[in-house]
Amino acid sequence: MIEIVEIRKNRRGEESDEILLEIIKQFPGLSQYELGKKLGWKTGRVDGSIRRLLNEGKIVIKVLERNGRRINLVYPKEEKPKDVIEVSAELLKAANPAWNEYAYVYALDNSTIGISGREIPEWEEISCFLEKIPIQKAENKILLKIPEKFWRFYHMERKHSVVSINGNNILITVAGNIIEEKRYPA
Structure with missing residues (x-):
């Protein structure tokens, strides 16, 4: 019974990851909060997907300092040259x-x-x-x-x-x- 629940959670997580990765590719440089608002997701769901995508090496988080504040922005892993x-x-x-x-x-x-x-x-x-x-x-x-x-x-x-x-x-x-x-x- 526990294995079935785990499989469902994993499948749901993978679906969330795919959706989030697509949004990150379309709108690079959004914060975790902005991604949640854009998708209508709760912070925990966005947080979990970001954690999995980071561990898989599909995204990168850049920390910026803007007007004295630190902001974490999410980007897809770059495949093209930065310039x-x-x-x-x-x-x-x-x-x-x-x-x-x-x-x-x-x-x-x-x-x-x-x-x-x-x-x-x-x-x-x-x-x-x-x-x-x-x-x-x-x-x-x-x-x-x-x-x-x-x-x-x-x-x-x-x-x-x-x-x-x-x-x-x-x-x-x-x-x-x-x-x-x-x-x-x-």
């Missing part, structure tokens, strides 16, 4: 001729990188520097490799970044220091 960003071609209106061969990367301020499929004179005037990079396309995505100069200037290996779409342009906001990656949130 490459992926954006859905649908979101960018990639059929637009602007996103064919090259993208223009602008250092807009100390926390914002702007990327466009065409030159933008207004951005060029205010940016610290700019670089033209080749566009790679895969499946229904556009892949852009952040230039080394930007990577070093923004200290991106130690910062949290958020990618957003504004019109037909990409904005990367770089903020919050990544303090550590840890096994399980305490």
Whole structure:
């Protein structure tokens, strides 16, 4: 009788893990609380799934310091290089001729990188520097490799970044220091 109960618990846990992992892949960088709210799950269920996914090496937790507070954010285990960003071609209106061969990367301020499929004179005037990079396309995505100069200037290996779409342009906001990656949130 006890074995049947254990099997049911394991199956339910595996189903929860699959659902949570899919959400983490769709929305990387959410906290445990935000994941629970998004799924309508109680904290214990999210906590258990996160613990199992961490032990299986499918996710990683990054600890950030933002406005003097420590925040644990959950990410899928990265398979792609850290200096490459992926954006859905649908979101960018990639059929637009602007996103064919090259993208223009602008250092807009100390926390914002702007990327466009065409030159933008207004951005060029205010940016610290700019670089033209080749566009790679895969499946229904556009892949852009952040230039080394930007990577070093923004200290991106130690910062949290958020990618957003504004019109037909990409904005990367770089903020919050990544303090550590840890096994399980305490």
